Every structure is written in C-alpha cells, then in structure tokens.
Amino acid sequence: MNNTLIKGLGVIELLAHSDRPLGLTEIATHLGLAKSNVHRLLQALTELNYVIRDASGTGTGYSASIKLWELGSAVLSRLDLRRHAQAWMDKLMHASGESVHLSVLDRAEVVYVHKIDSPNPVRAYTQIGGRALAHCVATGKAILAFQPDTALQRMFATLAPSTPNSIVEPERFLREMAKVRKEGYAVNRGEWRETVYGVAAPICDGNGHVIAAIGLSGPAERFKPHKIKGFAALVLNAATEISDDLGGGNRHNALALATRSMVAMRRG
Structure with a gap:
C-alpha cells in the first residue's frame, strides 16, 4: 500500500x-x-x-x-438519508401545508440537502444546497443542541445576528440549547428572517449520533403557539421514524426525549 x-x-x-x-x-x-x-x-x-x-x-x-460531506453526498444513496426521509417529508408537507427541510450541519451553518415546498403561494423560500446560520434556524438548533459542550462553547464566536430576534448572547444561547435537549425539538421565531418561523427535530444514525434535522418553516402568521405545538408533534414523529429506519433501536437520548414530548403533546 x-x-x-x-x-x-x-x-x-x-x-x-x-x-x-x-x-x-x-x-x-x-x-x-x-x-x-x-x-x-x-x-x-x-x-x-x-x-x-x-x-x-x-x-x-x-x-x-465540507468537502468530505460533498463526497459523502455523492454516495448518499447508500446512507440514503434522503430516501429514508422522502416519504416522511411528503407526509409532513401534506399534514402541515408548510415547506419541509432536511438539513445537515457544516461548522456554524446548516446545509439544506433536501426540501419539499409548501403548496401555499406564501411560503418560506430556500434551495437545496443553500445555507443558513445554524443558531438562527430550527434545523440548525435541533442539531447544535446535541453537539459536545466544547463545540457549543466555540459557537460563541460565531453568534452573529441575522435579525433582531437572533439569539447571540452566550448564556441565552446555552439556555436555548438546554431547552431543545429537554423538549426534543427546536423553534425558530423569526431569527433568520423576521417573517419566517420554523420547527425542527434531530435525526440520529444507528450509533445514536445526531446527523441531521427535519423541519417545517413558513410565514410567522401561520406559526402561532398552538400551531407550533402541533407542528412539533409532527416533526418529532417524522424524526423518530427516520432515525429508526437508519439504525433501529439504538437511538440517541434526543429521540427518546422527542418521543416522550410527542406523546405528551398528543395527550394534551
């Protein structure tokens, strides 16, 4: 050799x-x-x-x-994250009427590896291969929350605001990450674009590592508190099912938390 x-x-x-x-x-x-x-x-x-x-x-x-991800995406059909996610992305779009995103983390940003647009004429616009600051979008926060503490500490230097709603104070950012871990899902309240909200949950591989996130996004007026609760139940269920497809029962605690949150919301 x-x-x-x-x-x-x-x-x-x-x-x-x-x-x-x-x-x-x-x-x-x-x-x-x-x-x-x-x-x-x-x-x-x-x-x-x-x-x-x-x-x-x-x-x-x-x-x-990110070149390693680019190479990996060329053989994504083997890992087949998108194929496993496709059916659940379709279900999410039909159940919610909102745009659906599948994202992975690249340092301080998320990359949109797949998306399904909402049929609504007013919707959130993104593109496959597009990027956003991870701490400002729901899919990014859903992944970041399950990164090692050292990685979160490094994020402090990149917490730039995109809107007045962006979370850029280190202590507040850490509280937000703790909340995501506790609830199993993340919410973006106009933090990337002031008029766009989102809800997302983490996806785990067979080793229990958070590798991606699936989420919904749309105009703020369609993401009122009671709607966010329902959207969270939808993305939690989709994330759990996709994670099961990717690795069976050995899931990260994030998905266990997510499942419990989903059940609680359905009973509420």
Missing part, C-alpha cells in the same frame, strides 16, 4: 471525528508520526480543500472541511 495515502487518510479520519480543531503536535502524537511528515500532509490536504486551517489567538488548528 501507499504509505503516504494511508497517512493522509489517517489525518482526515482523525479530523473528521474530532469535535474541535487539532494542532499539528496533537495530530502527530495521536497518529504516531513525525511533525514534519504531518505538516507536509496537512499542506497537501489543505491545498486540496479536504482540511481547513484555523488560526486563532491560541495557535493554529486544523479541521475537516
């Missing part, structure tokens, strides 16, 4: 599974390689856009880039 290729793949896998940027010394130590060797590998991987170099006041760190 080509040793350079093996080492390069080792670097990519290490960064892909890390919940924070890693320094040159950390990478070299973890992989048992010389720092000079790792430095050359990182230079090549950065030039090829597989790795992002992050410079901060505490030094330089390296992270896996």
Whole structure:
C-alpha cells in the first residue's frame, strides 16, 4: 500500500471525528508520526480543500472541511438519508401545508440537502444546497443542541445576528440549547428572517449520533403557539421514524426525549 495515502487518510479520519480543531503536535502524537511528515500532509490536504486551517489567538488548528460531506453526498444513496426521509417529508408537507427541510450541519451553518415546498403561494423560500446560520434556524438548533459542550462553547464566536430576534448572547444561547435537549425539538421565531418561523427535530444514525434535522418553516402568521405545538408533534414523529429506519433501536437520548414530548403533546 501507499504509505503516504494511508497517512493522509489517517489525518482526515482523525479530523473528521474530532469535535474541535487539532494542532499539528496533537495530530502527530495521536497518529504516531513525525511533525514534519504531518505538516507536509496537512499542506497537501489543505491545498486540496479536504482540511481547513484555523488560526486563532491560541495557535493554529486544523479541521475537516465540507468537502468530505460533498463526497459523502455523492454516495448518499447508500446512507440514503434522503430516501429514508422522502416519504416522511411528503407526509409532513401534506399534514402541515408548510415547506419541509432536511438539513445537515457544516461548522456554524446548516446545509439544506433536501426540501419539499409548501403548496401555499406564501411560503418560506430556500434551495437545496443553500445555507443558513445554524443558531438562527430550527434545523440548525435541533442539531447544535446535541453537539459536545466544547463545540457549543466555540459557537460563541460565531453568534452573529441575522435579525433582531437572533439569539447571540452566550448564556441565552446555552439556555436555548438546554431547552431543545429537554423538549426534543427546536423553534425558530423569526431569527433568520423576521417573517419566517420554523420547527425542527434531530435525526440520529444507528450509533445514536445526531446527523441531521427535519423541519417545517413558513410565514410567522401561520406559526402561532398552538400551531407550533402541533407542528412539533409532527416533526418529532417524522424524526423518530427516520432515525429508526437508519439504525433501529439504538437511538440517541434526543429521540427518546422527542418521543416522550410527542406523546405528551398528543395527550394534551
């Protein structure tokens, strides 16, 4: 085998599974390689856009880039997140009359990997491949809430406002994340676009990791409190079913919480 290729793949896998940027010394130590060797590998991987170099006041760190997701999306038919989600996205749209989104997280943003538009003439407009600040949209908050604490702490530097309703204060942001974890779903109240609201729930893989979110969005006037409660029950049910399809019974606590919340709302 080509040793350079093996080492390069080792670097990519290490960064892909890390919940924070890693320094040159950390990478070299973890992989048992010389720092000079790792430095050359990182230079090549950065030039090829597989790795992002992050410079901060505490030094330089390296992270896996979105290119890995782009490659993964090319074989999405195997993971088949979209295929598993399609039927439930259709059901959500027909049950709610609102636009449905399937999103994944890329650092501080969500990427819309699939969507079904509302039949209503007035609706939320997005496009597949489009992006939004994760802390400002429901699908983003539904994923962020189940990230490691270190990842949430790093978010503080990226909490830029999109509207006056955006949550950008660190303490308030952490309270919002705790609320999402407790209830199992997230709500966007005009935080990305002032006139657009949304509700979303996390989707888990077979290892119990939150890998995506499914959500509804539409004009604020159609997302009154009683409607949000009903929409939350719909997205929670869809997220649970999709997660079951992807991995069976080994679900993240998020889905257990989501199921309990859904049952409680249906009884209420």
